[in-house]
Amino acid sequence: MSKRTYNILFHLHTVSGIVISVALYIIFFTGSFAFFRDEIANWERGHTVESSEEIKLNFDETFQHLSKEKNLYSRDVELIHYYNEQNIGVNLGASKDTLLSKEDIAGSYFYLNIKDKSTTDYVSSYSLGEFLYRLHFFAQLPQPYGYYLSGFVAFFFLFALITGIIVHWEKIISNFYVFRPMSKLKTVWTDAHTALGVIGFPFQFVYAVTGAFFMLKLLLVAPTALTLYDGDDKKLYADLEYAHPEFDFQNTPLAKPVSIDALVQQVKDNWEGFRVNEVHVFNYGDTSMHVSVSGNLAYKDKINGYGYTIFNVANNSIHSVKDPTKKTSYLDAVKGIFFRLHFGDYGGYGLRIISFILGLIGCFVILSGVLIWLTARNKKNIPPKKKKFNETVVRYYLAICLSLYPITALSFILVQVINPAGMSLLYKFYFIGWLLITTLFILKKDNYFTNKYTLLSGSIIGLTIPIVNGICTGNWIWVSYVKGYDQILFIDIFWIVISIIGLLILRKMNASKKIQNH
Numbered sequence: 001m002s003k004r005t006y007n008i009l010f011h012l013h014t015v016s017g018i019v020i021s022v023a024l025y026i027i028f029f030t031g032s033f034a035f036f037r038d039e040i041a042n043w044e045r046g047h048t049v050e051s052s053e054e055i056k057l058n059f060d061e062t063f064q065h066l067s068k069e070k071n072l073y074s075r076d077v078e079l080i081h082y083y084n085e086q087n088i089g090v091n092l093g094a095s096k097d098t099l100l101s102k103e104d105i106a107g108s109y110f111y112l113n114i115k116d117k118s119t120t121d122y123v124s125s126y127s128l129g130e131f132l133y134r135l136h137f138f139a140q141l142p143q144p145y146g147y148y149l150s151g152f153v154a155f156f157f158l159f160a161l162i163t164g165i166i167v168h169w170e171k172i173i174s175n176f177y178v179f180r181p182m183s184k185l186k187t188v189w190t191d192a193h194t195a196l197g198v199i200g201f202p203f204q205f206v207y208a209v210t211g212a213f214f215m216l217k218l219l220l221v222a223p224t225a226l227t228l229y230d231g232d233d234k235k236l237y238a239d240l241e242y243a244h245p246e247f248d249f250q251n252t253p254l255a256k257p258v259s260i261d262a263l264v265q266q267v268k269d270n271w272e273g274f275r276v277n278e279v280h281v282f283n284y285g286d287t288s289m290h291v292s293v294s295g296n297l298a299y300k301d302k303i304n305g306y307g308y309t310i311f312n313v314a315n316n317s318i319h320s321v322k323d324p325t326k327k328t329s330y331l332d333a334v335k336g337i338f339f340r341l342h343f344g345d346y347g348g349y350g351l352r353i354i355s356f357i358l359g360l361i362g363c364f365v366i367l368s369g370v371l372i373w374l375t376a377r378n379k380k381n382i383p384p385k386k387k388k389f390n391e392t393v394v395r396y397y398l399a400i401c402l403s404l405y406p407i408t409a410l411s412f413i414l415v416q417v418i419n420p421a422g423m424s425l426l427y428k429f430y431f432i433g434w435l436l437i438t439t440l441f442i443l444k445k446d447n448y449f450t451n452k453y454t455l456l457s458g459s460i461i462g463l464t465i466p467i468v469n470g471i472c473t474g475n476w477i478w479v480s481y482v483k484g485y486d487q488i489l490f491i492d493i494f495w496i497v498i499s500i501i502g503l504l505i506l507r508k509m510n511a512s513k514k515i516q517n518h
Contacts, residue, residue: 018373020160023138023153023367025401027211031136034406035344036494037353038084040129043491044415048084048484051370052274054295054344055081055088059112059260063281065117071104073097074249079112081277086267087111087125095264096249096283116234117195126423128415131430132408137215140427151215158208164197197365203358204365210342229324233410244280245320250288258313267293267309268468271324273301289313297324299346302358304336349490362400398450399441405502406460407434412465416472429448455506462499 033040042048050056053384062079066072076093094107110119139148260279268274280292290310296303307324311317328336340346342357373392411430415421421429441450469492472475480489 014172018370018419020153020156021366021370022312022397022400023149024157025363026138026404027150027153027360028362028366028406029401029404031038031131031207032135032356032363035356036491037129037133039490039494040132040406040412041083041085042487044127044129044419045086045467046342046475046488048082048487051080051088052275053084054277055079055114056251057088059264059279062112063260063284065089066112068091069119070108071095071100073253074251075284076244077281077373079279086113086115087120087490088114091117094506095253123423124420126420126426128411128421128426128467129421131411131426139143140431141466142440148219151212151219154211154215158212161201161205161208165201167508171295176209196368196408198366200358200361204362206341206479207362210338213338214342216297231289233360241419245290246284246294247282247290248288249283252287253285254289254313255286258289258291263291263311264293267295270309271297271307273298274305274307274324287314288417290319300342302335303340303346306332306336321393327507367398367401370394395447395450396447399438403434403441403452405454406461407437409458409461409495413461413468415469416465419472452509455502455509459499459502459506462495462502465495 004378048273059079063072063077063229066077070092071091074096076091078091078093079088088111090110090112092108092409095105097105110118110121111125137150140146141149166329184518260281264276264279268276274295274296274297278294282288282290282292290312292308292310294308296305302324305324305328306321309321312319335365344351371394374390380392382390392457407430410433411426413431413449415426418425437454441454444450466477470479470490475485475488477489477492479485480492
């Protein structure tokens with residue numbers, strides 16, 4: 001590689017990394033916690049559920065319950081398992097019965113608790129797990145701009161990864177084994193940045209690609225629909241299998257009720273290990289009624305085993321089938337593998353814990369890259385005004401990013417002390433608290449102080465989280481262990497481990513600071 005090419009790639013790597021650094025740090029930090037979205041939500045609510053990617057309930061009883069709440073006749077009714085919670089999503093389509101009032105015709109979306117059959121809307125069921133999950137792709141910003149922002153950040157991160165590997169390629173093996181803790185500061189940060197960057201590269205590459213795909217696919221769909229489908233986006237979504245089929249309403253009630261449970265069981269009997277995670281009823285109670293039962297094979301059997309059966313209820317026949325045991329199509333492979341790789345939900349706790357660690361390593365790589373940028377510009381030949389500007393940029397950067405740790409820990413305290421906290425309070429507490437903590441560290445104008453006390457405060461607060469949970473709910477660690485409250489127990493231990501590691505790192509930092517001072 002010529003020196004000119006090297007310099008171009010090096011500067012592109014540096015500039016692309018610096019520009020997206022804050023947004024990327026937020027994505028990685030909150031995204032790491034999002035691996036345990038369901039555990040956090042269940043911990044907050046005091047629930048525990050069996051770790052299974054399927055709906056477990058009596059469907060006939062559930063539809064009878066829903067019928068008492070709202071007239072289901074002629075509606076499309078969808079029950080879907082989004083997350084590993086006691087709540088499942090219920091989507092009631094608008095009624096096709098034109099004799100009803102506008103209020104009765106309207107559709108609705110809500111969550112149904114599979115244990116007590118209580119219903120809640122999205123806002124009232126909002127959890128800290130949901131908040132952190134959605135923050136990692138900036139869903140709290142006005143949409144679709146938040147999605148696009150996270151998508152472009154992922155895209156430029158991919159660019160930074162590739163240029164970084166090219167820049168370090170010739171010495172990537174030799175430099176990987178080099179660590180010089182007693183050298184000057186820039187050397188220490190460079191060694192850590194290179195080694196951890198290489199370790200986390202496959203993980204970061206996967207998340208850059210899949211993140212860009214999920215958040216920017218809307219931008220790809222629009223021109224595709226205009227050029228290849230003459231503006232018919234419904235046809236495009238149908239070909240991509242993102243849309244449900246449609247059946248003409250006959251306005252003739254069925255002679256006798258249909259057992260949804262029997263249809264679900266028939267599908268499960270056909271494919272061993274099949275997990276039903278969605279039941280969609282078209283034109284409920286009408287002679288045109290169809291029932292779609294869809295789901296996946298267990299991930300240990302087939303990582304991409306999506307399938308469904310659509311039943312024609314009136315004549316007791318099968319309308320269409322997608323066999324999950326057959327060879328996976330290219331379309332299903334792309335969609336399914338991207339989802340599985342991004343969510344990391346196909347390997348149990350072990351994979352998600354590894355992903356969490358690699359996510360935090362990503363945070364450190366981003367952090368070290370910024371500090372390398374600063375120390376490289378802290379030279380005698382740099383004008384004082386420019387040097388001060390560089391230091392100010394990094395001070396703001398560190399304050400914004402590192403403040404995420406204590407405010408996240410404080411939010412875990414909040415949702416137990418005030419339960420349910422609700423969307424509005426959670427938004428105000430997290431964002432205003434984050435702003436106040438950030439402002440405090442910016443005004444202090446000491447990066448070491450910021451690093452030390454965000455780590456110290458976050459770790460101390462983290463150690464109190466299991467205690468607060470025990471006081472507020474009675475679910476002490478030993479109680480959760482005895483009763484088999486796995487999700488609750490996991491989050492309590494999770495915070496203890498994170499906090500202890502944080503304090504150990506802080507101890508090392510203090511020791512290194514003393515050595516440098518001497």
